[in-house]
Amino acid sequence: MNATAFDPKEFVASLPLQPGVYRMLDEAGQVLYVGKANQLKKRVGSYFQQSNLSPRIRLMVSHIARIEVTVTRSEAEALLLENNLIKSLKPRYNILFRDDKSYPYIVLTGSPSPRLTYYRGATDKRNQYFGPYPNAQAAKESINLLQKVFRLRTCEEGVFNNRTRPCLLHQIHRCSAPCVGLISAEDYATDVRNAGLLLQGKFDEVEKRLREAMEQAAEAMHYEHAAALRDQLQALHTVQQKQFVESGRDTDADIVAVVEAEGAICLNLAVVRGGRHLGDKPFFPQNVQGQDSAEVLEAFLAQHYLESNVPSLIITSAEISDETLEALLSEQAGHKVQIRHAVTGERRQWLEMAQGNALLALRQQAGLQAGQALRLEALRTALSLPDLKRIECFDISHTMGEATVASCVVYDDLAIRPQEYRRYNIGGITPGDDYAAMRQALQRRYQKLQAGEGKRPDLILIDGGAGQLGMAVEVMAEFGLSDIALIGVAKGVERKPGKEQLLRPGAEKPLQLTPDSPALHLIQQVRDEAHRFAISGHRARRGKARTTSSLEDIEGVGEKRRRNLLTHFGGLKGVQQASIEELARVEGISPLLAEKIYQHLH
Known part of the structure; x- marks a missing residue:
């Protein structure tokens, strides 16, 4: 259907009063805008009947050559489809946020001597995950602080399984060296449990456990152990002073604030887990001209949370009118999700802090853009390219x-x-x-x-x-x-x-x-x-080529055995460092094959 044949009134008259998604396209077939509606007929018709449309929307309507619709069973289903289409098509008139593929977590692995590490990607039920953190720096800073208190290992399995003496981290008091038995399995398990509690924000419980253990060790005249627990307590208090904003309540919440200044918009996401403020992350959305704060917020909540972990509470700087969004997020998360704007007390302080950080990020961005504009103009002049942009x-x-x-x-x-x-x-x-x-x-x-x-x-x-x-x-x-x-x-x-x-x-x-x-x-x-x-x-x-070829060249080592070896030793380097006896302990590797692998790699 071309632009001259498109009759808006005739098209709108054919639409049903059912929920669905509509896609507006130009003459070239490019998608201009994707939207959802509880009643397609009324929503699409409003673009051609209202006289108070913003200049941006009027411009979009002037380019519409045809409209495609998809009827859905519910408005919630329409919301899911709308945001999947926005992410894949990136229409020029939709508010767009950068699609971060994953957020970092802190992980305690499920091995006999659990490892403390930073992680992005799909979760595994065998491990404990804490987060998500708003950025890598916040997660790594937390790991660094936890190492000072509990001295948990951070090394790969291949390194851990092949240690014969403590590493440098033990020497600088960042690891208790479970790899060579310098801490008992029971004491290490206690440190892992306390680290998990602290990551959940249960500082008082950790402090109580450490103090009781210290007193019991002193009464039993195990003075060295009591002194070690005393040092842990002191380190714990130091961490609390250095750690991010603490809350008196065990709360999981995200704070989403939108700030506008000099025609630019910044949305700031602050993360609170277990009552601890883990940091924040600014976003600079595209295609926001003429949009108010509530519209920007709704676009972010839908695009960000429909495929991510959702906390039980989301605090926003503007009121969200879409009740479908809250119900859908609750359904997706498997627990009740509340979106709140009018908050008081500590939550109000969180919101004000998020707004302040959004304004700061906006000013920094403006400064960076001013510097980039100066550089680009200088390059245009130097190369005689007055229209240089890309x-x-x-x-x-x-x-x-x-x-x-x-x-x-x-x-x-x-x-x-x-x-x-x-x-x-x-x-x-x-x-x-x-x-x-x-x-x-x-x-x-x-x-x-x-x-x-x-x-x-x-x-x-x-x-x-x-x-x-x-x-x-x-x-x-x-x-x-x-x-x-x-x-x-x-x-x-x-x-x-x-x-x-x-x-x-x-x-x-x-x-x-x-x-x-x-x-x-x-x-x-x-x-x-x-x-x-x-x-x-x-x-x-x-690295991938070398890992694959080194093991693929060995007769008798197929894909399954190769995967078992790499998993067991944490990579090719671990396999190369293993002895024949250690290789033979891997599932599917006989003593004869272990010797063949060892000889090939050495």
């Missing part, structure tokens, strides 16, 4: 030709855009041929652009010299994209930051900016990010 940068990483990986990072709208990064595993070339690797990466990146898909960059940076730049010129000519500016970023003779030479196709001499040039600083920022992204991808690919 930059894509490529780098190649390998170890003597092994596991070659190419990276592409994106800078757009005054910021690095990690969600648009891409890595390319390079194959089918002569190992170490950087020119061929660059050609393959560029071809795979821009063949879609030639077909009319993807976003067009204004500038492409190539981390390399004249050879890599020449290869890029050839590829862009093949695809008919020679009008896109290309720059080769060569490190220069001294290979020092600030001495970079900018190579341009057809130019006799390279352009060399001064070390304090804002334009050069922007190029360095994007180039360094491409380098980091390529190296991390290469290391991961190389």
